[in-house]
Amino acid sequence: MCEICRNEERSNGQICVVADSRDLLALERTREFSGRYHVLGGLISPMDGIGPDLLQISSLVKRVAADDVEEVILALTPSVEGDTTSLYVARLLKPFTRVSRIAYGLPVGSELEYADDVTLSRALEGRREVD
Secondary structure: OOHHHHOOOOOOOEEEEEOOHHHHHHHHHHOOOOOEEEEOOOOOEHHHOEOHHHOOHHHHHHHHHHOOOOEEEEOOOOOHHHHHHHHHHHHHHOOOOEEEEOOOOOOOOOOHHHOOHHHHHHHHHOOOOOO
């Protein structure tokens, strides 16, 4: 267990799943997440010979099943590998807890006219009501 997750002030109710420690550090810089993390050690990538058994997925399932986890947040790269891994993990965890995925969209300060079609589509799909 890493130093962040050993911190007793952090919530046990949420686990944020990331591919590697760089992603964990990027999320920590935002100071928006106060739960614990689970590092998979990569993403499912059949083309590279990386299947679920080579990642820390079974330990995540055991952790969620054993603890009182209210939500698992999937914070994986918006790519074919990230989407595949997210779907796989979500199917395994849904019997135990709520599973969500971080939103995708346009970077702050970007111009719509320069955004690619996939980014714009995901931004539209992930839209929220204005408060």
